[in-house]
Amino acid sequence: MNPGYNARAFAAQSDIPLRHERRVLPLDGVPLRVPNAPEYMAYFGGMHTSCGKFPPVARASAILDIARGALVNATMGAFSKTNAPP
Numbered sequence: 300m301n302p303g304y305n306a307r308a309f310a311a312q313s314d315i316p317l318r319h320e321r322r323v324l325p326l327d328g329v330p331l332r333v334p335n336a337p338e339y340m341a342y343f344g345g346m347h348t349s350c351g352k353f354p355p356v357a358r359a360s361a362i363l364d365i366a367r368g369a370l371v372n373a374t375m376g377a378f379s380k381t382n383a384p385p
Contacts, residue, residue, distance in 0.1 A: 316366050324371060328360040330378060344377045 315322055330346065332354065333339045339355040346356045361373040 322364075323366070324362050324364055326360060326362050328358055331357045331359055331375070333357050342377065346378055 317323075333343055333356065335354055343355050343357045345353040347353055356378040357375055358378045359373065359375045362371040363369070364371050
């Protein structure tokens with residue numbers, strides 16, 4: 300990695316469109332089906348369905364930079380916990 304190039308330097312030198320003097324970084328998330336196995340249920344937890352089942356489900360979240368068309372950060376974790384990227 301070039302020591303003179305990093306994300307902060309890129310952001311400082313970029314012409315970023317702002318909204319009300321703020322950068323817009325939307326957060327999006329989606330539940331993901333995972334195999335119905337005890338180890339997945341123990342790690343990810345599950346979700347009650349309308350038919351009474353409790354399948355294991357993971358949650359994926361991502362922060363996007365719309366102005367640059369870039370993915371800033373992403374994470375996947377337990378469905379029952381907030382896992383917004385830091």
